[in-house]
Every structure is written in structure tokens, then in C-alpha cells.
Amino acid sequence: MLTSLHHPRFALQYSYASIGVASVLNPSFASSRMITTKHIYFLLQIAHSVGAFHASRSFILRSPSILFSSEKENLPSTYDISLPAGLRGEAVRSALKSDRGVCFNFTCPSNSVRNVGVVKVSGKGTAGFLNNKLSNTFPSKIDEAISLFNPNGLEVKVERGVVTDAGLLNSKGQIIDVLNVCSFPSSDGIEAHMMTSPGHAGSQLFDRLDPFIFPLDGVKLIDMCPSEVGQPSEKSQVFTFAATKIETAQNCIKESVLPIFDEWNLETFFTFPSNKNECIRYTFSKGENEYAELIVCEEVMLPSCVSRGYTVVISDHTLKNSDRPTLGSRVWELSTFERNFNGPVALGQLEYETLRIEGKFDC
Amino acid sequence: MLDARGLDYLSLGNIIFIHQPFPFFLQKGGKPGFGYEMTGHIKKADDTGENSVIITKASPLELDLEHVVDQQKGCYQGQEGVVSLLKNKKGVPRNLYSVTFPEEDNFYEGQKDEEEYSNHPNRIPNETKIPKAGDAMYVLGSNKTIKVGTLTSVAERGGTSFPETVALALVRRSESILQKMKKLDLEIDRDNFNEEIFDASRKYDDASGIIMPPPLDPLDGLQVILENGMTRGLLKATPARRLKFGQNMFEIEQWATSDDNGQEDTGSIMGFLPDSNSDQGDILSVPNIDKDDSDNDDDAGFDDSNEEELNAAIEASRIAAEEARRKEEKLSILQNRAMEAVAKRKAAKEDAQAKKETVEQIDEVDIESEAKRKALKLDMLKKKAEEAMARRKGKKD
Numbered sequence: 043m044l045t046s047l048h049h050p051r052f053a054l055q056y057s058y059a060s061i062g063v064a065s066v067l068n069p070s071f072a073s074s075r076m077i078t079t080k081h082i083y084f085l086l087q088i089a090h091s092v093g094a095f096h097a098s099r100s101f102i103l104r105s106p107s108i109l110f111s112s113e114k115e116n117l118p119s120t121y122d123i124s125l126p127a128g129l130r131g132e133a134v135r136s137a138l139k140s141d142r143g144v145c146f147n148f149t150c151p152s153n154s155v156r157n158v159g160v161v162k163v164s165g166k167g168t169a170g171f172l173n174n175k176l177s178n179t180f181p182s183k184i185d186e187a188i189s190l191f192n193p194n195g196l197e198v199k200v201e202r203g204v205v206t207d208a209g210l211l212n213s214k215g216q217i218i219d220v221l222n223v224c225s226f227p228s229s230d231g232i233e234a235h236m237m238t239s240p241g242h243a244g245s246q247l248f249d250r251l252d253p254f255i256f257p258l259d260g261v262k263l264i265d266m267c268p269s270e271v272g273q274p275s276e277k278s279q280v281f282t283f284a285a286t287k288i289e290t291a292q293n294c295i296k297e298s299v300l301p302i303f304d305e306w307n308l309e310t311f312f313t314f315p316s317n318k319n320e321c322i323r324y325t326f327s328k329g330e331n332e333y334a335e336l337i338v339c340e341e342v343m344l345p346s347c348v349s350r351g352y353t354v355v356i357s358d359h360t361l362k363n364s365d366r367p368t369l370g371s372r373v374w375e376l377s378t379f380e381r382n383f384n385g386p387v388a389l390g391q392l393e394y395e396t397l398r399i400e401g402k403f404d405c
Numbered sequence: 406m407l408d409a410r411g412l413d414y415l416s417l418g419n420i421i422f423i424h425q426p427f428p429f430f431l432q433k434g435g436k437p438g439f440g441y442e443m444t445g446h447i448k449k450a451d452d453t454g455e456n457s458v459i460i461t462k463a464s465p466l467e468l469d470l471e472h473v474v475d476q477q478k479g480c481y482q483g484q485e486g487v488v489s490l491l492k493n494k495k496g497v498p499r500n501l502y503s504v505t506f507p508e509e510d511n512f513y514e515g516q517k518d519e520e521e522y523s524n525h526p527n528r529i530p531n532e533t534k535i536p537k538a539g540d541a542m543y544v545l546g547s548n549k550t551i552k553v554g555t556l557t558s559v560a561e562r563g564g565t566s567f568p569e570t571v572a573l574a575l576v577r578r579s580e581s582i583l584q585k586m587k588k589l590d591l592e593i594d595r596d597n598f599n600e601e602i603f604d605a606s607r608k609y610d611d612a613s614g615i616i617m618p619p620p621l622d623p624l625d626g627l628q629v630i631l632e633n634g635m636t637r638g639l640l641k642a643t644p645a646r647r648l649k650f651g652q653n654m655f656e657i658e659q660w661a662t663s664d665d666n667g668q669e670d671t672g673s674i675m676g677f678l679p680d681s682n683s684d685q686g687d688i689l690s691v692p693n694i695d696k697d698d699s700d701n702d703d704d705a706g707f708d709d710s711n712e713e714e715l716n717a718a719i720e721a722s723r724i725a726a727e728e729a730r731r732k733e734e735k736l737s738i739l740q741n742r743a744m745e746a747v748a749k750r751k752a753a754k755e756d757a758q759a760k761k762e763t764v765e766q767i768d769e770v771d772i773e774s775e776a777k778r779k780a781l782k783l784d785m786l787k788k789k790a791e792e793a794m795a796r797r798k799g800k801k802d
Contacts, residue, residue, distance in 0.1 A: 131566030175482055177465065179475045209465045209473040215486015216462040217443050220473055241439040345436050396564035398436045399503075400571050 117156070119392040131396065137387040138349055143285030143294045145377055145386040146343070146394060148240060149267055149277070149370070156391040158280045158343070159244020160237055160266035160355055161251070166230040167260035175251065176221065178208035180234070184227040193307035199325040200311070201226045205318065205339050210247075219247070222341055222353075224321040235266070235355065237280070240343055240394065244268070266357060278335075279370030281377070283386055284342040284351030291351030294386045295338070298377035299354060302369055303336065314352070315340050332360045334369055344394070345401025437468040441538065441558040442501065442573065461557055463575060466490050467497045499554065499575040504629065506536055506638040508568035509729075513636075534634040535562060536572055544586055545628040545637060546743045551585045553577060553629050553640070576640065579623035590746040593626050594735060 121130045137144050148158035163171060169182040187202040203226035210218045222237040238247055248265040255261050266278040283294040292314055300309045306326045315322055321339035328334070337355040342348075356370040367375070378388045437443050442461060464486065465474055474487055490497055514531040536559050544551040554576035562570045576582075586592065627640040 127561050127563035128566050128568070131564045135566055173478070173481065177474045177478075177481055177483065177487065179478050207473045209470060209483075211465070211481075211483025211487070212462075213483060213486075214462075215464055215483040215488075215490070217437075217465045217468065217470065219439050219443055220437070220465075220470060239439040239443070343436075392561060392564070395438070395558075396560040396571075398438055399558050399560040399573055400565050401436055 117390070117392040117395060119390040120388050121390070121393075130393070134389060134393050134397070137389075138284070139286050141290055141293070142384060143283060143290040143351065143386045144349070144389045145284070145294065145298075146282040146389055147374055148280040148282065148343070156240040156394060157243060157267070158238055158240050159242060159247055160235055160278050160280065161244050161247050162233070162235050162264040162266050163261060164228065164230070164233040164264070165259075165261045168228075168230065168232050168234060171255075171259060171261045172208070172223065172225075172234060175210065176208035176223070177211055178206050178223075180206060180208075180223070180225060180232070182231050184225060184232055186227045188227065189311075191306075191311050193310065194305065196306055197327040198306050198308070198311075199327075201323045201325070203227070203321045203323060205315075205321045205341070210250075218250075221247075222339070224323070224337055224339055226321075226323050230260075235337060237341075237353070237355070240391075266355075277368075278355050278357040279368070279374070280353060280355050281370070281374060282342055282351060282353045283377075284344065284349035285386075286349060288340075288350045291349075294377070295352060295354070298385060299336075299373050302372045302376060303334075308336075314338065326360075328360045334358045334360050344397050348397050348401045437463075437470065437501065437573075438558055442468055442575070461575070463499065464490050464497065467499045467575065468501050495578065495580075499577055501557075502554070502574050502576045502624065503641040504536075504542070504556065504572045504574050504638045505641060506570040506572070506636060508563075510637040532634045533636050534631070536570060536631055536636055536638070538572075541632040542574060542576075542629040542638065543632065544582065544591060545630045546591050546739050547586070547589055548743075549630070549632065551582060551589070553582060553624075553627070556631075572638070574640075576624065582627075583623060590742055590749075591739075593624070594628065594739075 119130070121133065134144070148156070169180050172180040181204065184204060189200040191198040191200065203224050206223045206225065208221050208223055210221055212218055219239050219242045221239075223234050224237070225232045225234045236247065238244060244265045244267040248263055252263050255263065267280070268277060283291045283298070285291045285294070295314075296309075296312075300312055303324075303326065305328075308324065308326075312324075313322065315338060318340045321337060324336040324338075326334040326336070335355070335357040338352055340350070341353045342351045343353070354373075356368075356373060358368040358370060360369075376382070377385050379385075442463060444461070465471070466487065467490075476491060478484075511533050512531065513533050513535055536556055538556050538559050540556045542553040542556065543549040544553055554574045556572050556574045559570065559572040565571055624640050629638045629640060630636065631638070
């Protein structure tokens with residue numbers, strides 16, 4: 043039986059009172075213990091009393107066992123899973139619209155369900171290999187746009203490349219995955235980093251492509267995010283910083299990524315890609331055979347009407363015989379440490395899935 | 406002025422006139438996910454209770470991924486399959502649509518409120534189940550005879566912060582669905598559809614600078630029902646009217662549903678950007694909270710605004726009740742139409758049966774007369790033969 047409280051208009055009109063509650067429910071803020079459970083439930087009561095939470099009696103305040111009975115319950119969330127889904131949804135929207143933005147760690151071990159893989163393609167046959175395997179066109183040569191910097195006596199190479207979305211199809215023309223391919227100039231023509239969609243492990247892509255490569259193809263594949271590695275430094279890490287405004291995502295990178303590379307004074311010459319078709323690779327040299335890579339491209343793995351932002355891939359090969367954390371780990375730690383009240387809000391795979399499905403259209 | 410997305414717009418104060426190409430409005434929703442729309446292996450229990458796996462295999466063209474395919478290129482893996490779809494005059498066999506399952510239409514089994522009435526003597530078993538990937542969808546009112554498509558991804562229930570469950574689905578061609586619906590005298594309920602605004606034949610050459618949106622997708626607003634249950638949903642192909650600004654969907658929802666800015670939905674694509682100096686941001690602020698976590702003395706602060714909020718709530722409830730009543734009426738009209746259609750079909754079937762019987766009777770009469778005619782003819786021929794034989798015998802003699 044329909045009741046007036048079940049109508050969405052009612053829900054929309056009075057959802058704003060709940061935003062005040064939702065804005066305090068991001069994990070780092072709540073975990074700072076400035077906002078206690080008592081505060082949250084007090085706010086819940088107030089919001090409920092003014093008609094917030096969408097026909098709240100039967101919708102929000104249901105028992106959690108019923109709320110989370112869908113198949114998505116196994117995906118990890120950074121929020122307390124016992125909180126109602128509607129409240130967590132409001133918190134995600136609030137974070138996306140705020141000046142803090144959100145971030146995803148697509149290589150976190152706990153997020154292994156929806157991880158992003160990176161496979162590097164190099165060699166003189168790279169362009170031919172990509173053109174044969176993928177549905178889009180790749181140039182055999184990119185005009186070199188390389189800049190060299192020498193801050194603090196260390197060399198930094200900046201290369202501007204091209205981003206191409208391409209489909210990996212089976213023999214019948216059905217799609218296996220959409221790959222985000224970042225191509226950069228190289229002495230052999232081009233070399234490329236293929237980024238998979240969340241959920242498609244790099245090792246899966248590697249195993250699919252590698253058996254069909256002959257020595258004469260002149261192509262070498264490297265799985266940059268292997269699931270099991272000897273040293274953490276052998277693993278690249280993929281993070282996405284997103285918000286409803288691109289400026290917010292840029293601020294997230296300025297405050298969370300650039301300080302980690304202060305050894306090379308990255309802040310002095312860092313630039314963002316000028317459009318969605320451009321990517322930039324920074325190669326930081328430290329010593330003999332010790333280097334790190336930072337690739338930045340405007341891609342959020344979500345419909346762009348949901349959010350805009352950047353994905354960064356960080357590879358750290360400067361840790362030989364060292365126990366300190368990788369550059370990627372330090373970036374994630376700086377972004378999400380609990381007293382970082384201005385940093386981006388870390389979201390889990392459950393929130394990612396909802397945003398992916400909810401995205402109404404690519405705008 | 407050209408923004409980062411390549412959209413050309415003219416900013417005038419805080420009013421924005423958007424000049425967007427039509428395909429922008431025709432793009433459909435959701436992002437295909439690996440393991441769901443792409444290479445999906447969906448586990449689903451069949452009627453026997455055993456798990457079966459549904460494998461989603463879709464072309465990039467079916468998932469609105471035209472931008473990942475270079476149509477001028479050849480010699481790549483899967484090219485033949487893509488080209489066969491590109492050259493198909495009917496278009497792609499399926500399309501990706503968004504589906505929403507509003508809570509107002511679905512009272513799911515196992516729900517707490519429902520459990521309270523589970524011991525009622527006249528209780529009817531509730532067959533409204535939470536949608537899952539792999540569920541087939543049928544047109545509401547077709548008695549599950551017109552299949553629409555299959556759900557491929559289902560988000561967490563209520564995870565959008567609205568009382569609904571959102572999903573993605575691969576849907577069959579609209580022509581065949583609409584044709585079958587027409588036979589059953591069913592039609593898509595579009596109560597807010599303004600024919601004048603969305604007249605496809607009208608040419609907007611008045612040089613006003615405002616490009617009118619194209620007609621809605623043929624299946625936009627189609628009500629569907631899931632297999633093995635009574636769960637009702639709504640197909641949404643093109644962006645909802647509230648997304649006319651072409652901006653971020655969350656902000657658009659905020660403006661479209663807010664009565665504070667005093668701007669009505671004019672139905673055009675001319676929208677108002679929020680003033681950065683306005684109080685819009687206040688809704689994000691946290692109410693006063695004592696840091697020492699002491700008594701909840703902030704109730705007084707909310708009391709002032711409560712009266713206004715409650716009045717508005719009453720008004721909204723009244724509107725919601727009217728809306729619910731109107732929907733009930735429409736549903737009953739729909740049911741009546743379906744019953745009439747069934748009755749018509751039954752009558753037509755009976756007529757056809759009666760005609761068939763008449764034809765059979767006529768056929769029987771025809772067969773008898775034909776047999777008589779043939780017998781007479783045979784007799785006549787026999788007589789003629791005997792006469793001829795008699796003549797020949799007479800000549801011989």
C-alpha cells in the first residue's frame with residue numbers, strides 16, 4: 043500500500059537536513075573522534091523529526107540485515123556497514139560535492155575485488171601489437187615533447203603522451219574490457235601502459251595476451267601490478283582523485299601527491315594534462331638503476347557526470363635494500379591519514395559500484 | 406566559450422545558455438563494468454534452486470562504447486563482429502538502459518514492516534523480491550509475455566541516498582517491444598511528457614540560440630516487472646529532465662529539487678547556475694555541536710526551523726498523496742485496458758473458430774456434390790463407351 047511518505051518528492055525535499063549528518067560520516071572525520079556516535083544519533087533524530095531520510099520509518103530505520111541483503115554486501119566499504127545505505131549514499135554525495143573530494147585506491151590488497159591492473163608494452167613492435175589487438179588506432183610515433191629538469195642535482199624527465207580508450211574484443215567482436223592506454227614516445231617509436239577497468243586484474247590481461255607474442259613481434263609485456271611479488275617496490279599503485287569540480291581534484295593531487303616527491307622539487311614544474319586525451323609521465327632518477335615513475339591522466343573510471351578528476355600510477359624502483367614504504371604507499375597515507383581534515387575522503391568498492399551504476403549518462 | 410568537455414556555452418551573469426549537440430542528450434546511462442556488462446559471469450539460482458551462470462557477452466556498440474572503436478580501421482581482433490553490427494540496418498540488437506526500482510512501488514519480502522503482518526490470517530504471500538543481476542524483465546501489464554531484457558548490474562539498495570534501487574540492463578530493440586505492446590493495447594505512461602516541447606517534426610530555426618532537446622527515447626518511462634516476482638521498475642534511457650543543464654548530476658538534483666531558489670522547471674535547457682555567494686553551501690554545514698559531547702541543548706536551534714519544515718512536509722505529503730491516488734487510478738485504467746484487450750482477443754478467437762467450423766461444413770457439402778458429379782460423369786462415359794462398342798460390333802456384323 044502506498045503512503046504519502048513513500049513519495050520521492052517528499053524524500054528529495056527534505057533530504058537536505060540529512061546532509062548535515064552525512065557530512066560528518068566520512069571515515070577520517072568520524073575516526074578523529076571529534077564526532078562521536080552520540081552526536082551522530084542525535085543528528086539522526088533531529089533529521090528524522092523534520093522529515094528527512096526519505097520516508098524514514100520504513101526505509102532508513104530498517105534493520106541492517108534487510109538493508110544489506112543484496113549481492114553487493116560482500117564488496118568492501120570504508121564506512122561502517124551497519125549504517126543505513128541511504129545515509130552512506132548521502133555521505134558519498136556530500137564528499138563528492140565538497141572541497142575535499144574523494145579518492146579510490148585501486149591497488150589496495152583489501153580492494154582486490156575491483157582492482158585496476160597495469161600492463162606495460164614496450165619494444166619496436168608496440169604500435170603494431172596494439173593496433174592488431176585493440177579496436178582503436180594507435181600512432182606509430184608520437185612527437186617528442188620531453189623536458190628535462192635537474193632539481194637538487196637529480197634528473198627528472200617529463201614526457202607528454204596520448205590517452206586512447208580502446209576495446210579488447212574476442213574473436214566474435216564481443217567486448218572483454220575497455221583499456222585506458224597511455225602511449226609515450228620512446229626510442230622504438232612508442233611504449234604504452236594499458237590500464238584495465240576495475241575488477242580486471244593485470245595478471246589476467248597479461249595471461250591473455252602474452253602467449254600469442256612471438257620473438258619476431260618485437261614486443262615485451264610487463265605486468266606492473268602483479269598479485270604476488272617478492273618486493274613491494276615491484277608493484278605499481280593506482281589511485282584516483284575525483285570530485286564534482288576538476289579544481290578540487292587538482293587540489294587533492296597538489297596536497298597529497300606532490301609533497302611526496304619534494305626530493306625532486308616536483309611542485310616547481312608539475313603540470314596537469316591539458317585535456318582528456320593527454321597524459322604526462324614524470325620519471326625521477328635517483329641513482330644508478332634507481333628511478334620512480336608518476337603517470338597522470340584525466341580519468342576517473344566513472345561516468346564524467348558523476349565526477350571528474352585524475353588517475354595516477356606510481357611505480358617506485360628506488361627502494362633497493364631499503365625497508366621504507368614505497369612512494370605510492372606514502373601518497374595514500376598522506377591522503378587519508380585520520381587527521382587530514384582537508385584531504386580527500388577514501389571510498390570503498392561498494393561506493394564505487396553504486397556510483398558506476400547510478401551515472402545517468404556521459405556528459 | 407568552450408569548456409573542458411568541448412561544450413559551447415555563453416555565460417551571462419549567472420544564467421547559462423547551453424549549445425549542445427543532440428547526441429549529447431541521446432547518450433545513455435551507466436558505465437559498463439568488467440564482470441557485469443563486459444565478460445559478465447552472473448551466478449543465478451534457477452527454478453530448481455541450483456546455481457547457473459549467465460554469461461554476458463555484448464558488443465561495444467550495444468554498451469554505448471562507440472568511442473573505443475575506430476570505424477575506419479581494419480585488421481584487429483573481433484573486427485568482423487563489430488562491422489556486422491555497424492552494417493545492420495536495424496541497428497544493434499540490444500542497448501544499455503538504466504532501471505530504477507522505487508521503494509514506493511515495491512514492498513519487498515522480508516521487510517520489517519511486512520514481517521509484522523506476516524501472521525495475518527488473510528495474508529497473501531509477498532512476491533516482491535530485491536532485484537538481482539540476471540533477472541529478466543517484462544512489460545508491466547503484459548502478463549510476462551513481452552520480454553524487455555535482462556538486468557546486468559544492480560547497485561546496493563538505497564545506496565544512491567534515494568529510496569530506490571538502481572540497476573543497468575541490456576534491453577531488446579524498442580520496435581519489437583512497442584509492436585507487441587500495441588497488440589495488447591498497452592502504452593508507456595508519460596504523464597509529464599510535453600508534446601509541444603518535444604515535437605520531433607518541428608524545426609527550430611527561429612535563431613533564438615536555444616537548441617531544443619530531441620524526442621525522448623522510445624522506451625523511456627516504460628514500466629517493467631521482474632520474472633519470478635512482482636518487483637516493478639522504470640526504464641530510463643535518456644537523462645531525466647532534471648539533468649537538462651548538462652552539468653554534474655548531483656548539483657543538478659540539488660537545484661531541481663530545491664524550492665529555495667524560487668526557480669521553476671521551465672522545461673527548456675536554459676538553466677541557472679548557483680550563485681557562488683549564495684547560501685547553497687550552508688546545507689553542507691554541520692549544526693552546532695558542543696565539542697565536549699555534553700547535553701543535547703541544540704534542540705532549540707532546530708525548533709525555529711521545524712515549524713516551517715513541518716508545514717512544508719504536510720504540503721509535500723498532500724501532493725504525494727494526490728500523486729499516489731493518481732497513480733492508483735492510472736494503474737486501474739491500465740488493468741482495465743489489459744482486461745479489455747484479453748476479452749477482445751478471446752472474442753476474436755471465438756469468431757475465428759466459428760468461421761473455421763462454417764468453412765469446414767461448406768467444404769463437406771462441396772466434397773459430396775463433387776463426388777455425385779463425378780459418379781454421374783462416370784456413368785455417362787460408361788454409357789457412351791458401351792454405345793460406341795455396340796456401334797463397332799454392329800459394323801463388324
